[in-house]
Structure formats: structure tokens, C-alpha cells
Amino acid sequence: MSLPQKKYYRQRAHSNPIADHCFEYPASPDDYDWSTLYPIIKTNTLNKNNFVEFLDVGCGYGGLLVTLSPMFKESLILGLEIRVKVSDYVNDRIQALRKQNENEYQNIAVLRTNAMKYLPNFFRKGQLKKMFFLYPDPHFKKAKHKWRIINKWLLSEYAYVLAEQGIVYTITDVKDLHEWMVSHFEEHPLFERISDDELESDIIVEKLFESTEEGQKVTRNNGEKFLAVFRRVCDKINQKVT
Template structure:
């Protein structure tokens, strides 16, 4: 499959990304809709989630991505692999997270990952960052008891801000104060591998509801 060229950064506050998500019929997406669900917010090309879905067939996996060409490409790849526990959805997570989670069976969301989100370094652009209080509130509402939220970034400032947002919510507690030295998930992202190959640090944290 030919890789689609897309913009690396997309402004989520742009008017074109304010439209409500088009929800699929989940019963036609997943073979077993009652399996625990792993939600990956900002899944990019989706290869991390695709590998994970192949490893854990007793879980369902859902990737959210704001760049539509990547979603189309990822779902084509999913179909080629014949995976029935995986789906990619085009949406603005900050706009659509609540209707997405409300449309799923109660309690199935068990794990969330947010990995290497766009850092938006300029202060006036930081309101574009994906981890906003409203997103944390919605995850607190729909994540099952004992569910996990895994955060990682190669930008310490961004990771600190994400951790602060989750720490400020009473539903979540961080498993340790220091950065995790190892990724608790069995599959690394392409960005994680490239960062480590350059000898640069990756900042990781795990929260439990």
C-alpha cells in the first residue's frame, strides 16, 4: 500500500474539525462488542494499534485520528489483515469523545493511551493540545473501574501537563511519581522507537481509575 502524504499538524480548533463524529454501527465493526476496549487517542497511521490487536484478540481496539487520509489508509490495512477487533475513526477527539464513548456498551472501556501528541509549543497554541480538562472528565466518566490511562511523550513539558490534568481529577491516581523506565504495553509506537534510537528520553506515566 502506498503511504498517504498528509500534514503533520492539524489545528483542531479549525471550523472544519468542529463537525460531530459520524458513528458507525459498532455491532458491524466488532465480532464481540462486549470485549474490553483499548482506546488510542491520536493514533496516526495506526500501526501500533494494529500490532496490538493482533497480539490480543480478546480485546477490541479503537483508534481516533483527526487526519482523515490516515484513517482511510489504516482501515484499508485493517481489512487486508482481516482483523475484526480493530477500528479507526476519523474525528476530533475533543469534540467527539463523549458521543463515541456514550455509544459503546457500558463498562467496556478498560484502557486508554495518548502517545506523543502534537506539542503545540507556542503558548497561544497550547489550547490546541489534546489533553484538556473536558477530555479527562469524559474518560473519568466512561472508563471502567481499575481502567488504565497510559501517557507518553518525548517532550517533558507536554508529558508534565498531561499528567497534571489527570492528577487534578479525583477519579485517577498515578502509579508512581517518577517517570516509568519501561513501556508497560507490549507494543512500542514508531515514534517511541525512533526517539530511543536517537538516544533521546521518552517520558511515561500510568494512571489507574
């Protein structure tokens, strides 16, 4: 089975996340059958609870998923993508990789949904260990800033689904968007920025620059890339108890 070709799955780069789309979603995380995305769950060889632990929000054509799969074989990794054709491409890519590489790429999958609306329907409190926001849509016009995937309301949802000490990775080639994301994370009481010194030992960081199609495009155009990584801090109530 050959890998799919992107030229047959091209779609507009931008999608209105506020508009109504046709999505199926569970009433609660317990209602979703993850074995439909990860057949390996049936063998129970991954993490004890078979919960998704890494989440790439707006995964595009799946470059990060494919990169992380062999690095974290015991973790379920999921990409979310709102665009129909792009999510179809990622799914077809994963299926082809599984057929070409026996017992490999079993821990990655893609789900078409709207992360701005349905995260709590799919993920439990404190479930995720890592979240990724790589080259998100900048929505340049001020009137569309409410469409940005990072805002003060959504950060509270991300804090809900992230485990304490969980990590959020952000990267963009748009300086204004980088500053927007940094300011919103730094203003939120449940996140703290991770220093550059600490990031030097993080094996994921170097993969964020070139693993995605968008990142490779920025490199070809000699553009800048702005990285910021944040930690989900402990809830204050838990800090008082300890």
C-alpha cells in the same frame, strides 16, 4: 493484497482540533453501527456486548492497534485519528492484514473523528477499559496549549467514558508535555498515578515505546521517552455506598 505504503498517505503532522471539520457522528452511542467497522461482531465471538474496550486517541499510522490485536483477541480495539489521509492508511492497512491473515486483526478498526469534541457521542459511561495517548501533539506555543489533548476539561470526559479502575497510558518525547500531562492527571480527583513497581507486571507498557512510528523515530534520533500511567479511581459516591 499487499500492505499500503505510507508515502502515498503522507499528511501534515499537525491538525487544528478546534477548527471545524466535516465529521459524521451519532446522536448517542446506541445509534452507531459498530459492525461496519468490526464484521466479526456479527458472529458474536467477542465480548458479550460487543463494545469497544480499548481506545487509542490519535492513533497515527496504527502501530499500537496492530501490536495489541493478537494480545487481546477478545477485546474490540479502536483508533481515533483526525487526519484524513492517515486514517485512510490505517483502514487500508487493517483491511490488508485481514486478507493476509485469515481470522486475524478482526478486533481492530480506525475511526476518523475529533476526540476533543465527540467522545460521548460514541462511547457510553464507563465503557472503556484502557485509553492510550502516545506521542500526542505538544502544541508548543503557549497560545495553543488549549489544543492539547490532555487538559482539565477533557479529563472529565475521559473519566466519564472510562470504567472504574480503567487505565490511561501516556508517553511522549517532550519533557514539558510529559510534566503538563502528569500535573493535570494528578490534579484531577478521578485519576491516580500508577507506580513504576506496579507497571512492571503490565504487559502493555513495553509495547508503548516502539510500536508506533513516532516512538521508532524517537529511538532513531536517540531521544528520551517519558511514560506516565494513571488509573481511573472509583466515584466518591460509590465509595460511600460500599
